[in-house]
Amino acid sequence: MSFNRREFFKLLAAGAGATVMPGVSLAAGKGDSSVLYANVVPEPAGWVAGLNISNPAVIVSANLFDGLITFDNDYKPVPQLASSWEESADHKTITFHLRDGVTWHDGKPFTSADVAYSLLEVTKKLHPRGNATFGSLDAVLTPDAHTAVLKFSQPAPAVWAALGGFETQILPKHIYQGSAPLTHPINSRPVGNGPFIFKEWVRGSHVTLERNPNYWDKNNQPHLQTIIFRIIPDAGARLAALESGELLYAPTDAVPLPDLVRLRKDPRFVVTSQPYAGLAPIGFFDFNLRRKTFQDVRVRRAFAHAINRDLLVKTVWYGLAKAATGPIASHQKQFYTPNTPQYEYNPAKAEQLLDAAGYKRGADGVRLRINNLPLPFGNQYVLTAEFIRAQLKRIGVELTLIPNDLPTYNRRAYLDYDFDTTTSWYSAFSDPQLGVIRRYWTEAIKPGTVSSNSTGYSTPEMDNVIKGIRFEADAAKRKTFIEQLQVIAQRDVPSVNLLEIQLYSIYSSRLAGVSKSPFGAYDSLAGVTIKS
Numbered sequence: 001m002s003f004n005r006r007e008f009f010k011l012l013a014a015g016a017g018a019t020v021m022p023g024v025s026l027a028a029g030k031g032d033s034s035v036l037y038a039n040v041v042p043e044p045a046g047w048v049a050g051l052n053i054s055n056p057a058v059i060v061s062a063n064l065f066d067g068l069i070t071f072d073n074d075y076k077p078v079p080q081l082a083s084s085w086e087e088s089a090d091h092k093t094i095t096f097h098l099r100d101g102v103t104w105h106d107g108k109p110f111t112s113a114d115v116a117y118s119l120l121e122v123t124k125k126l127h128p129r130g131n132a133t134f135g136s137l138d139a140v141l142t143p144d145a146h147t148a149v150l151k152f153s154q155p156a157p158a159v160w161a162a163l164g165g166f167e168t169q170i171l172p173k174h175i176y177q178g179s180a181p182l183t184h185p186i187n188s189r190p191v192g193n194g195p196f197i198f199k200e201w202v203r204g205s206h207v208t209l210e211r212n213p214n215y216w217d218k219n220n221q222p223h224l225q226t227i228i229f230r231i232i233p234d235a236g237a238r239l240a241a242l243e244s245g246e247l248l249y250a251p252t253d254a255v256p257l258p259d260l261v262r263l264r265k266d267p268r269f270v271v272t273s274q275p276y277a278g279l280a281p282i283g284f285f286d287f288n289l290r291r292k293t294f295q296d297v298r299v300r301r302a303f304a305h306a307i308n309r310d311l312l313v314k315t316v317w318y319g320l321a322k323a324a325t326g327p328i329a330s331h332q333k334q335f336y337t338p339n340t341p342q343y344e345y346n347p348a349k350a351e352q353l354l355d356a357a358g359y360k361r362g363a364d365g366v367r368l369r370i371n372n373l374p375l376p377f378g379n380q381y382v383l384t385a386e387f388i389r390a391q392l393k394r395i396g397v398e399l400t401l402i403p404n405d406l407p408t409y410n411r412r413a414y415l416d417y418d419f420d421t422t423t424s425w426y427s428a429f430s431d432p433q434l435g436v437i438r439r440y441w442t443e444a445i446k447p448g449t450v451s452s453n454s455t456g457y458s459t460p461e462m463d464n465v466i467k468g469i470r471f472e473a474d475a476a477k478r479k480t481f482i483e484q485l486q487v488i489a490q491r492d493v494p495s496v497n498l499l500e501i502q503l504y505s506i507y508s509s510r511l512a513g514v515s516k517s518p519f520g521a522y523d524s525l526a527g528v529t530i531k532s
Contacts, residue, residue, distance in 0.1 A: 046187035050169030064192035067165025116140035158433035253378035278518030283499035304343035457494035
């Protein structure tokens with residue numbers, strides 16, 4: 001790649017000429033220590049993380065809803081809505097004792113009926129990762145208002161990694177019952193039970209949350225009176241707002257990476273990837289296997305050989321990522337294996353594979369013309385797709401990028417399957433059952449469910465391995481299945497695993513009390529204060 005093209009990427013990433021979107025005020029509220037101005041991008045279709053698992057929805061929703069449990073810095077469960085629990089010796093029964101005195105934001109009591117409804121009717125059926133975790137959950141018994149007994153037909157070893165509120169959200173049964181939860185109007189104005197209450201959503205501008213005066217946790221009352229999450233699509237405007245002090249908290253995808261590198265050295269800011277350590281994000285390039293072209297594994301392997309992942313890390317990600325060797329990040333040592341098929345950068349081999357598959361260069365030098373949907377989370381995935389387009393052109397493949405807003409992307413990628421390829425990322429989470437198997441499992445092909453198996457990849461071999469991951473209670477045997485998943489995923493290449501991504505939060509050094517847990521950006525901001 002030439003110097004000029006590298007500079008081209010830098011100019012694109014810098015967001016020169018940025019303007020502020022109408023309706024976004026960057027002057028109001030500066031200096032008010034009771035109001036936190038934050039940013040989320042892009043704007044999702046709703047704010048209930050139990051139904052919409054996009055990063056912005058989870059970040060906002062974490063302030064509105066508590067989970068049955070939360071986690072300490074060692075990923076161990078800590079009581080939240082459940083004050084205590086017991087698990088049976090066969091790992092098929094978990095009894096949760098719920099806190100008394102917790103109310104929903106509309107004043108209705110939180111009870112075990114909410115837990116039963118949410119797990120069985122929402123998480124298990126509608127959440128992109130829910131069936132993988134709770135597929136063997138047969139019943140939730142509610143002997144009284146403050147006891148919920150989960151009954152599994154088989155052990156569910158990953159369930160403890162999934163019970164945090166950012167992943168398994170408890171919703172108010174009295175509002176959702178009898179409705180279609182995914183399309184319920186309440187999703188745009190959620191009723192939760194957490195430290196902040198949803199006040200308003202001005203589309204294209206901001207979301208406002210207010211302090212919950214009746215929050216159940218008397219030892220951890222929210223300090224802030226108001227949180228305003230501004231929706232600022234333009235990277236240049238976000239950067240200007242951060243540097244002027246108008247924005248104090250930007251939990252994800254806030255600025256282009258060249259500016260991120262610079263802000264890391266600025267004492268006015270804290271720049272950290274720590275709040276995402278528990279998410280273990282993997283960036284990838286997906287194929288739509290419903291297309292005849294991509295049903296030939298030689299074509300998919302050719303694409304894998306055509307992409308120089310090390311150069312991608314250096315030029316597009318500024319060294320703030322690592323070339324992936326599979327669908328599980330290397331820092332997850334309890335699950336990761338390096339012993340998988342690898343695809344070294346080798347354009348000549350890629351061309352040989354395409355020739356063998358019958359896709360020879362035409363008179364114009366082109367073998368294939370296909371499209372790509374880059375994930376609209378900041379500009380970084382567009383830049384990644386631009387890089388891949390340049391790489392594929394060398395082997396005779398024309399890649400046309402189709403940018404979309406997030407709702408359109410989700411519809412095309414996960415409902416209509418109207419794409420050839422996508423450039424995206426998923427979190428693997430602290431257990432691969434939560435975030436990895438959804439990319440390869442037949443039962444995760446769920447039209448309309450975002451961040452699921454959009455490629456359409458489905459094989460009995462992989463499904464059998466996933467069954468072992470889901471139900472094997474012996475840790476050593478389960479790890480063997482997890483290693484097999486990585487080998488098969490790399491061998492069959494329904495998706496090219498590109499990067500181990502480091503997501504970053506940026507916040508003002510004036511903030512104190514920002515969560516430092518492995519899921520910090522997915523924790524509430526109840527403990528945050530603003531120094532004058």
